[in-house]
Amino acid sequence: MQRIPFLFLLLFTNVLMAQTDIGNNLVKDKFLKYFELPRETVFLHTNKSTYITNEEIWFKGYVYDRHNSKPFQQSSAIHLGLYNHEGNQLKTYHFRAKDGFFKGNIEVDSVFASGTYYLRASTNWMKNFKEDDSYLQKIVILNEEPLKKPVAATGYDIQFLPEGGNFIVDAPNVMGVKVTDSNGYGVRIVEGSIFDMNNAQVARFSTSIFGLGKFNFNPKAGMAYVAKLKFSDGSMQTVEIQKAENKGVSFSVKNVDKDRLIISLTTNNATKESIQEEPFYLLIHRDGHANRIPVTFPKNKLFVSKILNKDILSKGMNILTLFDANGKPIAERLVFNYADLLDGKLNVNKLVVEGDSIKIQLKLQEPFNDLHNLSVSVLPGKTMSYNQQNSIYSAFYLKPYVRGFIENPSYYFKNVTAKKENNLDLLLMTQGWSKYDWNDIFKGPPNQFYEFENGIDLEGTINSRDISSTNKLLVSFPDDRSTYLDILDNRFLIQKYFPVKGEVLNFALISDNKKLTQPNIDLNIRLGVIPTRINTVRKEKVERIVADTAKEVAVPDLVYADNTISLNEVTVVDNKIKKTVENNVFIPKYLKGKMTEVTEDIEFNFPLISDIIRSRGYYVREELSFGSTDRVIIRTRTVQSFDSKRSMPVPVIYLDNVRLTTFDLLYRMPTNEVESFLIDKTGAGEGVRGSAGVIRIYTRRRPRDYDAQFGKDVNVLNYKLKEGFEPVKKFYTPKYNSYLSDEFENFGTIHWAPELKMNENGIATFKILNTLQRDIIFYIEGMNANGNLISSEQSLIIE
Structure with a gap:
């Protein structure tokens, strides 16, 4: 056997180490440059998630600097889009942020049909990055029409996902399992087993409530495997396991105890012959912070492990990427560190009942040095209207780093137990690589095409x-x-x-x-430009409100449309008494309580009366078509007959009490010419001809700003802005028909405090309306100047 000179081995080793250092430095340099520009995340805390007509969607917004783990100071403009269940934009809003916080409200008027809607919050700065950091919040609106029952999911999707992304033969692997229904939601199985081609069982597994599980597996070369799964309904399904690779490195992470974790690399003989003692290294990173740990397979060994103290991890999410000697990423694993994360625990106490109000105290168990800025939603204890899937923890610590869908992310941060920590680790293991693509990182840093919006430039032209x-x-x-x-x-x-x-x-x-x-x-x-369409979205696994429930509870009649209640620190902002409608002698008395007055917001968002009709589900066409003499066509979208000529019947439309035989009078009619309208899809009072509904339109008798025209300075132009940031309003408590009804307990609002600030002792007090509810629940989110977060759900019994 020929002997290799020692000097040659020494020179080869030095060259290899030099190449490795170059590769390591290149990766580090690319990584740091990619995260030089700060990343921000937005979270919306809405006071509820289910709303009814004549309520307001109240919300508090939080903007977070992920690199510095503090409120994001630079962004001062937040852009909000409202979308329907198909992801089509309905309205846009713009809110001013200060010191990482903003607040606002959106009116829920009769224009909104019952259904699912989405709020999307983003900033101009976010458009610099390929990764989508916008925040999406689902809400449900209930109008006259009950929600439809969701269609039950059919079929299953079964995936097997090796930990770290590599599945190799003749080596121990940890295999993740993900079982979902056709809507993408997890399915718990009764039992799962792995069999080889000889029908010998080689592994067993089960899944969590989210359809996630894992098992150890050592696939043999040349052997095929199948998985047999048994579901709760007794059905069985058999699927093939993907073929393992002949070469590669298996990468796994496991907790040793609350302070330590162990990382393990495993390979096979074929791979070991190729890599010999080549050095690998592990990069533990997030948002521009990184630690590098060298890892090398010992000579003649197929396994290497390292025990790491969790002090090396960042609070919250950590991304562990394994690189080979050439600086190529070959495996990745997401790991979550709960240490020092959930310290913001608080208590809620009743101090005193004062007439029609109750004084409430919030107190932190362990006050932080910096004062917290909280938002608090107060609802009846039996509420069905709060079904938030996210908390401030999941929005800032979890969602920005995960590439795929997360079912009920707030679950992992409520009453955290060892079981929930394990379930989160299962989620991260089966998610694979993080949201950040290393191909993008190696291409270079993102370009800064968009700036922080510190105010907006108004460009004007003088027409003279x-x-x-x-x-x-x-x-x-x-x-x-x-x-x-x-x-x-x-x-x-x-x-x-x-x-x-x-x-x-x-x-x-x-x-x-x-x-x-x-x-x-x-x-x-x-x-700021807001997308006209978004990708919504998954069908719902379970609807909170189904058709039968909505009929049983008279939700649309829960709130008076013409009044509000205020407490000492609550200001009534909008007088909702529709004086214009009440004084219109042309509107029959039995209709006045049902009419919708055209406000400036409605004018702005629906410039034409046809836009309003179209938004309520009708097919509207405003142009001449072949074979028709009608300029305006309005029909239902629901097929009601096998006769093609009558398959899309037309509604009955009255304009100032005159029934229209043709709709051409509505051709491009501006909404600002309309005083009020009623769209009744039941067609009440019209008999058979009202099967497609009845629409009543009353035109405006004089301009809205008629009175404002008198006495103005003829030398000064009063220019009213139709666009801009939304005005900030103070919360008002809606006036409900009854505080003791099932409807109020299910859907009512007691109070909303968007800017509750704690004193140096970690205490905040505020008043709520005494609605005579014995059980009250408080949903609390918050953040302080140091980026410490609070998310809490507290119940209170009022004796």
Whole structure:
């Protein structure tokens, strides 16, 4: 046997180590550059998840800096889109954030049909990155129509997912199992077994409530395997196990105890001959933070392990990526560290009953140095209207790093037990690689095409030919500030402003002789672009409200449409008494309580009356079509007859009490010409001809701003902004028909406190309306300046 000179071996080893160092440094450099730009995450805490007509969707928003684990200070504009169950955009909203927090509300009016909707929150900065960091919140709205029962899922999807991503022959592997229904939700099986081609059982497993499980498996070369699963309904299903690779490295992670974990690498003889003693290394990383740990197979060994102290892990999520000697990622595993994560525990106490209100105290068990900013939703103890799938913990610590769907992510952070920790580890093991693709990381850092929005530029044009550059434009703001603007080519610019929808800016043109004249201007407000469509979404595993329940509970009649109740610190913002409708002598008395008055928000979001009709589920076409003399066609979308001519019947439509025989009068009719409307899909009072519903429209008798036109300064233009940030309103308690009904216990709102701040002792007090409920539940989310989080669900018995 020929002997290899020692000097050659030494030189080869040094070259190999140098190449490894170059590869390691390249990976580290690429990784750090990819995360140089900070990443932010948004969480919406809505006061409920199921709403009824005449309520408001109240919410508090939290913006989190994942690199520094603190509130994200830079973003000051949050863009919100409202989407239907198909993912089509219905409305857009813009909210101003400050110091990592924002709040707002959205009115639930009769325009919304019963069904599932989605709120999507994002920022302009997020568009710099390939990874989608927007936040999606599902809500349910109940109107006159009950929700349809969900269709039961049929069929199963069964996947076998090796831990770390590698499945190799003749080596111990840890195999994950994922069993879901056709809607993508987990299915617990009674029993699962693995058999080889000789029908010998080689492994057994079961799954959690989310359809996840794992088992140890050592596949043999040349052997095929099948899995046999037994479901709770007694059915059986057999599936083939994917073929194992001939070469590779198996990578697994396991907890030793609460302070330590063990990482293990396993391979086979064929692979060992190729890699010899080549060095591997493990990168433990997240959001630009990283630790590198060398790992090498000992000579003539197919197995190597390392015990790591959990102090090396970050709080929350950690991504463990295994690299070979050339700096190529070959396996990855997500690991969650619960240590020091759930310290924000608090108690809720009743202090005193004061007339129609109850004074409540929240107290942290172990106060932090920095004061917490909390949002608190107070609901009846038997509520069916709060079904939040996310908490601030899952939104900030879990969802940003997982590539796939997570069923009920908040489950892993409520009353955490060893079983829940194991279930989360199963989830992460079966998710495979993280959201971040190493191919993208190696290509280079993301480009910074989008900036943080610290205010918005308003671009204006003066529509006049006799404007010179020596003229000035005086603008006055609602806070009594005024400033002079330069004019260049009839254009002007208001920089870094936070325009509020509905507010009035006053403009006056100052000529060379210092005289004031009223300008004719146009303003262009460029708010953040919100996608017109999103990918929704999965069908529901279980609907909270089904058709039979909705009929049994008279949900739409729960709230008065024309009144509100306020406590000492609660301000009534909108007077909802529809005086215009009540004073309209042309509307019959029996209809006045059912009419929807056209507000400025409705005008803005539905510019044409046909847009409103279309939003309620009707097919609307506004153009001449072949073979038709009608310019406007309105029909139902529901097939009601086998006769093709009558398969899509038309509704009965009245315009100012005159029944329309043709709908052409509605052609491109502006909504601002309409005072009120009623869309009754039951067709009540119309007999057989009302099978497609009845629509009543009453036009406006005089312009909305008629009274505002008198007494205004003829030299000043009062410009009302139709676009901008949403005005911030104070919470008001809706006036319910009864606080002792089943309807209120199921769907009512007691209180919403979006900005509850704790003192230096970790105590906050506030008042809630005394609705005579014995059982009350508090849903609490919060964050302080150091990024410490709170998520708590507390019950209180009122004696």
